Amino acid sequence: MIRGLNHITFATRDLAGSFAFYTGVLGARPLARWDEGAYLLLGDVWLCLSLDPQSLPPATSYTHLAFDVDPADFAAMRQKLHDAGAREWKTNRSEGASVYFLDPDGHRLELHEGNWQSRLDHYRQNPPPGMVFYDTVETPIVPDASPQTEK
Template identity: 50%
Template sequence: MKAGISGLNHVTLAVADVERSLAFYRDVLGCAVRAVWADGAYLEAGSLWLCLSRDENTRSSPHPDYSHIAFSVPDVDYVALSERVTAEATVWKENKSEGASTYFLDPDGHKLEIHLGALETRLAHYRENPAKGVRVFDN
């Protein structure tokens, strides 16, 4: 078998103001704070290790492409979290995909999403809707 990656280790986001971003990820998204220092912080969201790193070159507007980070949310928490997020953040896209999603910006313009579903639910959606032209590969 060919060697390959085994999963996502961590995500580092460049931020202009560590305290502002820390408050957003902790108080709005519910991440657990694990470490803080003058120019950064480590947070935990489920199995995700998230690093906030102060960077003087942080952009002031979102990148124009579709790249974004999607976070999983338990079904029972989705509505409350989505309401909290939309009250505190700018929505950058309306959901048009399988599964409930809220697309929003963090304080530094990083494109984020909270999503209900998993890869298997998305693949099942495409199996049931072959007219979309998506080829699904089974292991």
């Protein structure tokens, strides 16, 4: 059973501009930023910005909506999607179980059983190049080569 919205990911051709818009204009709280993306909170909604210089209309980019699923329900929901003939559009390569699928109109959707905290915990142990963690808007926490602990 779907529990609600998990996160929203928007592809962007200009990460710096999008980051500035969401944090400066909309008041999103920055959680992390790296060379190819950023994690933000809009209220309690987790928003990911993903750098995609060739992004076209959303139907051809990484932009998608993710629905939150209880881990106990994940396998059954995945099977329901399979039984319904939903096409998968991406293979999961990130932390937490996910299935990426298309709805009948081709909208890109995801079922995910993690959250922004588990994703950040994962990246604190394995940060991608250029990732910066934010304690507050004013204080970036820059990772070094060792696993991260907040200072």
